[in-house]
Amino acid sequence: QQQVKQSPQSLIVQKGGISIINCAYENTAFDYFPWYQQFPGKGPALLIAIRPDVSEKKEGRFTISFNKSAKQFSLHIMDSQPGDSATYFCAASWGGAQKLVFGQGTRLTINP
Amino acid sequence: DTEVTQTPKHLVMGMTNKKSLKCEQHMGHRAMYWYKQKAKKPPELMFVYSYEKLSINESVPSRFSPECPNSSLLNLHLHALQPEDSALYLCASSQQTGLYQPQHFGDGTRLSIL
Numbered sequence: 239q240q241q242v243k244q245s246p247q248s249l250i251v252q253k254g255g256i257s258i259i260n261c262a263y264e265n266t267a268f269d270y271f272p273w274y275q276q277f278p279g280k281g282p283a284l285l286i287a288i289r290p291d292v293s294e295k296k297e298g299r300f301t302i303s304f305n306k307s308a309k310q311f312s313l314h315i316m317d318s319q320p321g322d323s324a325t326y327f328c329a330a331s332w333g334g335a336q337k338l339v340f341g342q343g344t345r346l347t348i349n350p
Numbered sequence: 351d352t353e354v355t356q357t358p359k360h361l362v363m364g365m366t367n368k369k370s371l372k373c374e375q376h377m378g379h380r381a382m383y384w385y386k387q388k389a390k391k392p393p394e395l396m397f398v399y400s401y402e403k404l405s406i407n408e409s410v411p412s413r414f415s416p417e418c419p420n421s422s423l424l425n426l427h428l429h430a431l432q433p434e435d436s437a438l439y440l441c442a443s444s445q446q447t448g449l450y451q452p453q454h455f456g457d458g459t460r461l462s463i464l
Contacts, residue, residue, distance in 0.1 A: 270450050281354075281440050281455035282393065289450065327392050336381065336406055336444075338453060340392035 240265060242330050244341025252349050257315040259344045261328035264309065268330040272338070273302065273313050276325045285326075286313070318348045353377050354456035356441050362462045365431060371459045373424040373441030382424040383453060384416060385440040393440055393455075399424060400446075431463045 243262045251257045261271075269290055274282035288295045288302040288311065295302045301314040315322055328341040354375045363369050373382065381400050385393035398406035399418040413435075415427040424441055438458040444451040 272452060274455075279457070281442075281457045284452045284454065287450075287452060336383070336398045336400070337395055338393075343390070343392055345390075 240339055242328055242339050242341040244328050244344060246344060247342065248345045248347070250347045250349060251318045253318060253320060255318050255348075257318045257322065257346055257348070258312055259326055259328070259346070260310065260312045261330075261341050262308075262310045263330055265330070265332065266309070267332040268339075269333065270331045271302070271304065271311050272329050273300075274327045274329065274340075276327065276343075282327060315346075318346075320348045320350050322346060323348050354441055354443055354454055356439075356456040356459050358459055359457070360460050360462075362464060363428070363431065364464050365433075367431075368427070368429045370428065371426040371439055371441075371461075373426075373456060374422055375441075375443040375454075376422055377443065377454070378421075378445070379443035379454075380421060380446045381444045381451070382418060383442040383444075384424070384426055385442065385455075387438040387440055387458070397426075428461075431461075433463050436461055436463045 245260050272287035273285045275285045276282040286297050286300050288304050290306050299316045304311045326344045329338045331338050357372045383398050384396040387393045395408050396410045397416045402418045413430050417425040440458045442453040442455045444453045
């Protein structure tokens with residue numbers, strides 16, 4: 239119940255295309271859903287986060303869509319660029335808990 | 351550049367050595383975290399400090415010993431490590447351990463055990 243399932247494991251998108259990464263969870267107590275971006279040799283960097291009282295949040299080219307009834311959330315990267323090539327992790331936490339439960343990660347490659 | 355600074359960036363040690371990893375943040379954050387990340391895997395939480403007190407230990411072996419001397423500094427003391435402990439060790443901090451506080455990560459220390 240504590241798991242967050244992330245798909246796909248790897249994704250290749252052409253430059254200018256839309257990259258979509260999906261996550262699903264079981265624990266309905268989760269109430270905070272951040273996405274992290276990690277480049278090789280670097281630590282994860284917070285990209286965007288959402289709470290379940292909104293269905294969508296957009297920051298620049300990055301959008302989180304949240305479906306509370308389906309217990310799913312997804313990251314959309316519009317106009318994908320080669321510089322977006324990285325590993326993306328979804329995560330979830332609950333009730334101010336200090337624990338982040340991470341998805342298994344998606345390695346995104348944007349071809350020029 | 352991240353605002354959480356970890357040193358050293360790389361560390362190679364033998365199984366009988368004693369070494370320490372260091373993490374600093376000057377954002378006024380009161381919660382600090384240690385994570386372990388193996389290749390192609392997500393970070394795994396090891397320890398959480400809240401207001402300089404240990405609040406979570408995820409059943410980490412005693413060969414890892416955390417220390418929080420003050421609100422800006424977090425150490426991880428290593429002793430008698432095993433080859434399977436080779437990994438990227440990440441430090442993170444958050445403003446406090448309240449609701450919706452994002453965690454900010456450092457770039458980690460890559461540890462290799464010979």
